[in-house]
Amino acid sequence: EAGVTQSPTHLIKTRGQQATLRCSPISGHTSVYWYQQALGLGLQFLLWYDEGEERNRGNFPPRFSGRQFPNYSSELNVNALELEDSALYLCASSLTRAAGSGYTFGSGTRLTVV
């Protein structure tokens, strides 16, 4: 069974540009979660999508947005990139809405803003 896949693995952008990160959940998983992992910090919750709808949002500005497609894959968009957006962005998927239960993480996208 394929795990959670994220693309690209690395992304370099210039300040002010937009970045699009992609996530494919495990087959059959309907919930997708996005987390930001800045250097030296823990994982900060960004967004949760379930059945195509945004269900919960972390304490991030509106320039962080995303969507979930009918096949349950998801995109994270970051507009007007700032240097401090440089981080590892992790996607996780699960079968149920229960927090943490059955979470499987991808390997992440390393975003570098220069």
Add this chain to the structure above:
Amino acid sequence: GESVGLHLPTLSVQEGDNSIINCAYSNSASDYFIWYKQESGKGPQFIIDIRSNMDKRQGQRVTVLLNKTVKHLSLQIAATQPGDSAVYFCAENGGATNKLIFGTGTLLAVQP
């Protein structure tokens, strides 16, 4: 605000010894806790979880202890191996918030 913190940012142990990684949480509403292991270049991997109606749960070579009185969580790894070297995160669910709150992580370094 909500936070989950770790007492020791780095833990160095000898191969074969037991490791104990500690974690404090602040949200009294949390009723589900998880330990994750993150190796370099990979996403976090689930190790073990525990619900608030329990105070101890054992897995293969790992044990999680929960002390709700002092809001403390610990992960014990028996007979630590070089392959256990990684960053370990504790996480809580903050009650019925459908998101996980992670700590900053502890780096476990196993010396051969």
